Amino acid sequence: MRCEHDRIEDVRLHDRVVTAEEAASWIKDGMTLGLSGFTRAGDVKAVPTALVKRVENGERLKVNVFTGASLGSDVDKMFAEAGLVNKRLPFQADPFMRRKINQGEHLFVDHHLSHTAELLRGNVIEKVDYAILEAISITAEGLIIPTTSIGNSLSFAESAKAVIIEINLAQSLLLKGLHDLYSPDKQGKRKPIPLTEVHDRIGTIGIPIDVEKVKGIVFTNQTDSPSTIVQPDKETKVMADHLLHFFREEVATGRLTKNLAPLQSGIGSVANAVLHGMVNSEFENLEIYSEVLQDVVFDLMDANKVRMASCCSITLSEARMQEVFNNFERYRNKLIMRPQEISNHPEIIRRLGLLSINTALEFDIYGNVNSTHVAGTKMMNGIGGSGDFARNARVAIFVTKSIAKNGTISSVVPFASHIDHTEHDVDILVTEQGYADLRGLAPRERAPLIIENCAHPMYRKQLWNYYKEAIKGGGQTPHNLEKAMSWHVSYTKQGTMQELIGQD
């Protein structure tokens, strides 16, 4: 136990060490849990597993599960399988949980990731009964030092009635000092958030906690789940080239310099691949102000392209995780980690003027983007931070391949079957076909550009046909509402969006 107590410098807490089973036994049916964890990083591992065991042993138990974003360690899967969840928010990415959500077996609230902390602070959503937070250590002053993500942990610690801490011995102690915990006051009592540069430190290195609220401390020793991103392919490389071309044009017009502006990049393989295109580009001295740092940011650091990267989570592939944490001193002074309320805060996003790159599921000919719902109904993961960023960024970029499922689905459609980002919030659309710069354009200017630059050739004529027919009816945003959703209906019924007659 010597080693373990080294991690609890606050002696007042030495008597709080318990087993995961004991900690899990405190949780009652109907409670709301606030779990650390953001995109498979820094999630609590032992207490959730022990909780699932209780259900497997026959107990009836349903709880609300609030997190930063998606969890690793199969926690969401286990929770969903055990039927343990009443309400889940604000994001998830587990296939099994997704199925349960779409079957209506538990509720899922799809928040902007910057909003959860505000809603808790304002006492608008359920109060957190237990915050369960992963840490590398607790300082003598009672600061909880988070691990590979911060997410909503600060907010959960503030609003929870009680706190359980999982000290994970497998997480690198070198993470200490990287975190910057800052919580705005209540709305109306609040000062400006004093962050004006990506590297600014505005808070504390850990989560300040009322020691009385710490009910238990559990020790674990288990690495994060590796990220599941796939490597760049031919098409994502082409997309990266289009984006680089756009950035070069911005530099040529004087809107940007070769340092660009702080970059935000959403999670996922496409966004990762697109950033990858910058490794061998002329752009340098880059700054990242994002939620998740994926492999590519460390590749960019290795290529000496990144000056500073701010995030609320570090999520790496298995190979990269070992390399990065074994050579962490190489990256340490270029990293800063923040609560997701700050990484995603509209005030900061607008002030810094981010270049924001996020993945779309589909978009329509006027630039409305669907990030979440397959065929308008089935939840994929959630809006995540894409709305926080797109609305307030200097340039809001959405990327997707122009077709899916062997061409039976066009990602460019007449009318997006679900809208997460309206035409007002979408600046640049990128597919492997090209990009459309929608800034300052009216809908009738946007449609031809999107069809010609972004749609796959196999769908262009069909889109033109829709648009030409729609325009006969007039309007700011011409549509034929009878046919607006017909592509999605056609896919459901016939397995393809392609018209079989009159096709190009």
Add this chain to the structure above:
Amino acid sequence: MRCEHDRIEDVRLHDRVVTAEEAASWIKDGMTLGLSGFTRAGDVKAVPTALVKRVENGERLKVNVFTGASLGSDVDKMFAEAGLVNKRLPFQADPFMRRKINQGEHLFVDHHLSHTAELLRGNVIEKVDYAILEAISITAEGLIIPTTSIGNSLSFAESAKAVIIEINLAQSLLLKGLHDLYSPDKQGKRKPIPLTEVHDRIGTIGIPIDVEKVKGIVFTNQTDSPSTIVQPDKETKVMADHLLHFFREEVATGRLTKNLAPLQSGIGSVANAVLHGMVNSEFENLEIYSEVLQDVVFDLMDANKVRMASCCSITLSEARMQEVFNNFERYRNKLIMRPQEISNHPEIIRRLGLLSINTALEFDIYGNVNSTHVAGTKMMNGIGGSGDFARNARVAIFVTKSIAKNGTISSVVPFASHIDHTEHDVDILVTEQGYADLRGLAPRERAPLIIENCAHPMYRKQLWNYYKEAIKGGGQTPHNLEKAMSWHVSYTKQGTMQELIGQD
């Protein structure tokens, strides 16, 4: 001319006085004009009229017209009739111009009102050739003192190659000192906006201008066009009561106090009527942080309910305009006027935690709101500031009557035919039937609440039928895409959204 020169304290500018016709003669085909004016207040009147005359006299002339928001003095109507417009942004509200836009005869870009200044500063949209700004006077230091609106005037003055000033002798000199002009630096070079209270003064009382850029000064003597709002009726009074009920519940739960939080209210009769319900309520010491101050804010001031009101425009009915400006000393110390970039800035809206009330055209059973497009295609006015406010407010409230056109249209539909505000950004929906509090609810919780609390009884069964059928297909957001737009199609084809068979 003595009186006129009193209004130009900067002697360097005395030689710039010209006729409107001369000023208008400088404008060339293809130019971009930045006109003062926001919601019929503070618009320039003489130069636009002289410009129209040139076209009536046979000249070919097309310009881009950028403003704060809608114009009075029939300027938009005259421009549209003369075919003078190439591109118009970011808002308009003239029936004739609306028709031209929907016929595709000129382009209309429907921006968030906080975005135009940012896009100009970032050199993203067309550079303004002439800023044409209404003023009450020019100070000895060369500050242009605006009149009844600020809108985008500061931004236009900064970005324009040349400036024409219309000094309007009909506007009250008592307005001087009310304005607070503040312009953020470029993104990335910017400090926090130092506004933490509604009454904070952070800028100058006028628009600082490079005297060399002032090409002409025109004198006018014409009052603003009165607002066109209609008085509260039985239904809007009921809606006001629902909203008061909601506010009382918020006070009861401790989320708000009797002073509430700074209120934002959109333009229009419904929003005006809803605020009117507060005149005889227990709420007091209110603060307003809004775009437009309509009649009701002065009624609230007369009732001693308002401590401070910040705006970017004052737009009054004919009767109220006279009363207010004849007794302006009564209101003066409770008023402050700002650029729309500041009145609508996400940083400030989120910091102050506004209660935001805006008008919807329609919304769907999941809370997606259409503010702009009739039947998904025809532009009404524009999104205005509703998106700036809804996304960042403490509580985003949308109000509308549950039916329109004698019940042939339901404002609550299965799928909004155009989406300006997504489910992520909409908190409270109010109709004369009641209100739905959507905060923290999943889509499957929202639909029943919206149908029962907000839809008109004549459409409830039809909405339930849609929802029950949709839910069989599963999904986070159940829909039957084949029927999602069928209500709008039915209205177009049969003149009603009502199903004639199987009706309640």
